[in-house]
Structures are given as C-alpha cells and as structure tokens.
Amino acid sequence: DAKTTQPNSMESNEEEPVHLPCNHSTISGTDYIHWYRQLPSQGPEYVIHGLTSNVNNRMASLAIAEDRKSSTLILHRATLRDAAVYYCILRSTGANSKLTFGKGITLSVRP
Amino acid sequence: DAGVIQSPRHEVTEMGQEVTLRCKLISGHNSLFWYRQTMMRGLELLIYFNNNVPIDDSGMPEDRFSAKMPNASFSTLKIQPSEPRDSAVYFCASSLSAGVDTGELFFGEGSRLTVL
Numbered sequence: 001d002a003k004t005t006q007p008n009s010m011e012s013n014e015e016e017p018v019h020l021p022c023n024h025s026t027i028s029g030t031d032y033i034h035w036y037r038q039l040p041s042q043g044p045e046y047v048i049h050g051l052t053s054n055v056n057n058r059m060a061s062l063a064i065a066e067d068r069k070s071s072t073l074i075l076h077r078a079t080l081r082d083a084a085v086y087y088c089i090l091r092s093t094g095a096n097s098k099l100t101f102g103k104g105i106t107l108s109v110r111p
Numbered sequence: 112d113a114g115v116i117q118s119p120r121h122e123v124t125e126m127g128q129e130v131t132l133r134c135k136l137i138s139g140h141n142s143l144f145w146y147r148q149t150m151m152r153g154l155e156l157l158i159y160f161n162n163n164v165p166i167d168d169s170g171m172p173e174d175r176f177s178a179k180m181p182n183a184s185f186s187t188l189k190i191q192p193s194e195p196r197d198s199a200v201y202f203c204a205s206s207l208s209a210g211v212d213t214g215e216l217f218f219g220e221g222s223r224l225t226v227l
Contacts, residue, residue, distance in 0.1 A: 036216075043202050043218030044154070087154075096166045096208075099144065099216055101154035 004088045006105040020073040022088030031090040117219035129191040134203035146202040193226045
C-alpha cells in the first residue's frame, strides 16, 4: 500500500481556517485520497475523498496538488468539536480495496 | 436510519475465556471491516469481507481470532482463548462498494474489551 506522511499534531484557533497537510509521494494512478477523523471516544468518521480534482462538501474541502503527491484538508472555520485525529489514507479503486489507517494528525482547537 | 450497531459496548473477561463481538451492518451495505485500536498500535485492520466473502484476513493476529458473516447483515469476531494483550477497542465498519469509486466506511461505536 502506498503510504502517507502527516505531521504529528497541529493547533488552531476557533473560528479560523485550518489546513491539514498530507504527503503521498508514492501515490499510484488508481489511488483515491481519503480523509477520516476520529473524535475522542468515538469511531472514525468519513470526511471527504477525491482523486484528482479539488472536492468540497459540507464538512471540509480537499485540495489536491497537480502531481497528486500531496493534498490538504481544509476546515473553513474550526470549532471546538473539530478537535480530533485526522487520517489521510490512500485507497485503491475497486470493490475489494481496503482502508489502512496510519497515525494521523492530532488537531487541537483553542477557544 | 440506524448506523452500524456493535455489541457489547464493554466487555470485561478473564484470560482464557471466549469472547464474541457482534456487528450489524447498515442495511444494503455489502462490505464489512473489523479493526482493532490500541494506544500502542493505533487502528489496525484485522479482516474485511465483500459480499460475505473474506477478502483479506492478513491482519488477524493469530488462530485465536476468527471472524464470520453468517448472513449479509451480521458479523461476529471471536477470540478463543482470550489473552490480556487482546485488550483493545474493536470497531466494525460497513460500506457499499460498487464499481471503481469505493464507498465511504461507516463505523460503529466500538466494543471495548478488557481481558484480565
């Protein structure tokens, strides 16, 4: 499986935008970039995913570099509830592909 | 709609006892994943199924662990005999996988297992 590299942690201020980086220099053409997050004492939850183009949904935006070797998850206005571990994961196409979690990045949000 | 339902939420048992964790998939989903989470090792994929068929069980620690899908909406993860090092939070997740763009995974709330 192609691997991702994320910083261990990041701090942000409430109501400010947050940019969470992810490097995936060995990404293959069939790998989707997925982001999940895990709030304290909960199971992981899906945030967003994309292949080549930038993606937006109600939770966040995903900006994908043109060479696809890096991506950035953007939370437009951080809230205290966004404090969590965020995982950037590569998942290949096809019904039998698996989702393998790394260590993720721990986001802290200051009031 | 009900999400992924796991039971029990908490289990405390003694070393050597059999443990069975249960998972009910979201209706209509066809893929099932079992994960284990510890502080030391993070989230580990144990096994996953697609259309009731085990696809990859390379993450199952050893023969003491077994997982089944007796029907399309239900799965069990069994540990026999249990050991203290099996203490962890066990998550199951389901998804609807079809075609090239695989679906998002929906996770249950987890089963916290403590083996004394």
